[in-house]
Amino acid sequence: MEIKIPIGPQHPALKEPISLRVTVDGEHIKDVDIRLGYNHRGLEKLAEQKNWVQNIYVMERICGICSHSHTTCYVQAVEQIQGLEVPKRGLYIRTLVAELERVHSHLLWLGVAGHETGFDTFFMYTWRDREIVMDILEIISGNRVHYAINSIGGVRRDISEEQKKLILGSLDTLIKRTEYYANIGTIEPTFVARLDGVGPLSKEQATSLCAVGPVLRASGVANDVRKDDPYAVYDELPFEVATATSGDVLGRVIVRVKELLESYKMIEYLLKNIPEGPISVRAPRKIKPGEAISRYEAPRGEDLHYVKSNGGDKPERLKVRAPTLANYPATVVMLKNMFIADIPIIFAAIDPCVCCAERTVQLIDTKRGDKVMRFSELRKMSIDFYKKMDLSKKGNLWKL
Amino acid sequence: METLKDIIFILIYPGLFFLLSYSLFVEWVDRKVYARLQNRYGPLHTGFAGMLQPTADFIKLMFKEDIVPEKADKFMFSALPIFGLAIVATSSLFLPVWHYTAQTSFVSFSGDLIVAVYLLSLATLVLFLAGWHSTSPFATIGGVRVITMLFGYEIPFLLALLGPAILADSWRMMNIAAFYQQTPVLLLVNIIGFFVALISLQAKLERCPFDIPHAETEIVGGTFTEYSGRKLAFFKLMTSIEMVVGSGLIAVVFMGGFPGGFWIGMAHFVVKTTFIVILLAFIRALCSRIRVEQVVTFSWRYLTPIAILQILIVILVKAYIN
Numbered sequence: 001m002e003i004k005i006p007i008g009p010q011h012p013a014l015k016e017p018i019s020l021r022v023t024v025d026g027e028h029i030k031d032v033d034i035r036l037g038y039n040h041r042g043l044e045k046l047a048e049q050k051n052w053v054q055n056i057y058v059m060e061r062i063c064g065i066c067s068h069s070h071t072t073c074y075v076q077a078v079e080q081i082q083g084l085e086v087p088k089r090g091l092y093i094r095t096l097v098a099e100l101e102r103v104h105s106h107l108l109w110l111g112v113a114g115h116e117t118g119f120d121t122f123f124m125y126t127w128r129d130r131e132i133v134m135d136i137l138e139i140i141s142g143n144r145v146h147y148a149i150n151s152i153g154g155v156r157r158d159i160s161e162e163q164k165k166l167i168l169g170s171l172d173t174l175i176k177r178t179e180y181y182a183n184i185g186t187i188e189p190t191f192v193a194r195l196d197g198v199g200p201l202s203k204e205q206a207t208s209l210c211a212v213g214p215v216l217r218a219s220g221v222a223n224d225v226r227k228d229d230p231y232a233v234y235d236e237l238p239f240e241v242a243t244a245t246s247g248d249v250l251g252r253v254i255v256r257v258k259e260l261l262e263s264y265k266m267i268e269y270l271l272k273n274i275p276e277g278p279i280s281v282r283a284p285r286k287i288k289p290g291e292a293i294s295r296y297e298a299p300r301g302e303d304l305h306y307v308k309s310n311g312g313d314k315p316e317r318l319k320v321r322a323p324t325l326a327n328y329p330a331t332v333v334m335l336k337n338m339f340i341a342d343i344p345i346i347f348a349a350i351d352p353c354v355c356c357a358e359r360t361v362q363l364i365d366t367k368r369g370d371k372v373m374r375f376s377e378l379r380k381m382s383i384d385f386y387k388k389m390d391l392s393k394k395g396n397l398w399k400l
Numbered sequence: 401m402e403t404l405k406d407i408i409f410i411l412i413y414p415g416l417f418f419l420l421s422y423s424l425f426v427e428w429v430d431r432k433v434y435a436r437l438q439n440r441y442g443p444l445h446t447g448f449a450g451m452l453q454p455t456a457d458f459i460k461l462m463f464k465e466d467i468v469p470e471k472a473d474k475f476m477f478s479a480l481p482i483f484g485l486a487i488v489a490t491s492s493l494f495l496p497v498w499h500y501t502a503q504t505s506f507v508s509f510s511g512d513l514i515v516a517v518y519l520l521s522l523a524t525l526v527l528f529l530a531g532w533h534s535t536s537p538f539a540t541i542g543g544v545r546v547i548t549m550l551f552g553y554e555i556p557f558l559l560a561l562l563g564p565a566i567l568a569d570s571w572r573m574m575n576i577a578a579f580y581q582q583t584p585v586l587l588l589v590n591i592i593g594f595f596v597a598l599i600s601l602q603a604k605l606e607r608c609p610f611d612i613p614h615a616e617t618e619i620v621g622g623t624f625t626e627y628s629g630r631k632l633a634f635f636k637l638m639t640s641i642e643m644v645v646g647s648g649l650i651a652v653v654f655m656g657g658f659p660g661g662f663w664i665g666m667a668h669f670v671v672k673t674t675f676i677v678i679l680l681a682f683i684r685a686l687c688s689r690i691r692v693e694q695v696v697t698f699s700w701r702y703l704t705p706i707a708i709l710q711i712l713i714v715i716l717v718k719a720y721i722n
Contacts, residue, residue, distance in 0.1 A: 188687075
């Protein structure tokens, strides 16, 4: 018997509203339909109304976890249009915060993976240690989540010798604990049984569906913007692109754990080799006319910002392509022929950030043409819709 | 005098009063141990070290709004929580605590071990029916998962309890306990069976790694999705009591029961069942939830053969003793 179960928009497995409409036969998933659009925030339109500096703070609020990713991506595009040369020390600090953010995001993800598979102890432990990296970020920037360290032309805060010592001290604890979690995550039998062979995505599928980030790398494609198209100071850093060949959720865990360990190495290198000098250059209020695309390897994958300037103090157009959006098509393929029990972990394995990825889609009636709808009309429409719906008839309440 | 004893037995110890308060205590132990293993504090503020927290939760849930879904089978939906609570409370009467004599009575007779196990299985069936009669997709899937899991753990559980019974040459819990009280060395023979029974009990209680029927991140509340208020409180209480009875059963069969009179027997009961509950909390903290088909595979590939191995060992030991 095939039944449809609604996973979302409100569901304990999902931290943000998205709707997975899953057709199941017993415990087997037959078909999946992803519906978006529950969390549109109008960010791109908002960005057109703020000036260049204000927009840094708007970009920061696209996502809580990768707040530094979005600002860096935006700032890089603006610097490219203006032709600003950012001082080396500024770039080093920018990269340092970026790598710390990756550590914080991946530790968070490990905890979420534990929670989705019912391994709450793992969740509690990784989130406890995430506090260490958040404290480090607080030492550097003064904030735990929205670091506000970027400015156009550099960074806003310098880093002192005492801070370096503190960070290196906490880093040792983090490395030790991460190695322990890497061990648990890949050896604990019940945990591995839940991850091994779940959500398969072959190399060909991953590339043809344009997956990004750890999902792509877990399928054996060594694709990383930091290596392929280095920005900031990644061309000077010694690091390897973490990959796995299995193409399942276990592979995605391994890729993230490897990336954590690589990030620690990078952070140590950055702290030990940071050059002296200024941390930023002064940027003008108005940016030259022009356009630029900036790429950035966020913890979740490749982040893209397109910025267009018409010479004013506000951007003419700003387009954000968050990494989660690129991973949705692959998710549908991964979910097919799996079990209901695997839905949360497969969906969580792309590290979804729904509200970052939501953009509006306007459907225009071709006969009537474009029409602006007032809020009162919208409200009336929804009331009519529910009045028309006959709840006494079977199947109307859960109509899919 | 005998009548008074019966009334105390049914109402106070180990009857309703003791069962209710002790199951809430056991829930506190479980929560506290689980929390400490996870680097948390657990209940802290209500009563001494949060001891009254489960009671407070229960009372609060009793006052919450009680919703019956429009499409649910109203009679079954409302009757099942009470029925389930009654079943597990009844099964507790068969534990040989203090009120038994050499003659058979209504709570102690040859085969009472099987009756207690049977009543506990019936409680599982109640959970399935509760899910099924809720008619929501999540509850239905949860109900089906309950039954699927039952096929996995029920056989090893019974087989594990069978070993000590064969050695003691009795199906009456009182006799089994008395046998091991005389020769406690023989308890060591059953050590493998003890762990099989412990894991099966964990599955019976639907706790991690077997909390599949109400896996929060997969199917919301599972069997309990549609339940709220008083009915949910009854189900929660039922699970706690089931934990007490299940661990009591294991304590009788594998740990020599509860010798002594009223007070010493009660001390034995509390110490032994709490020990088992702590072990169950350890299992709960150290595993991740497995899939429903993995439960069945696991129990038929590992648990059942191990339980049979245990029985073989018991038979050999018995031949050696005789």
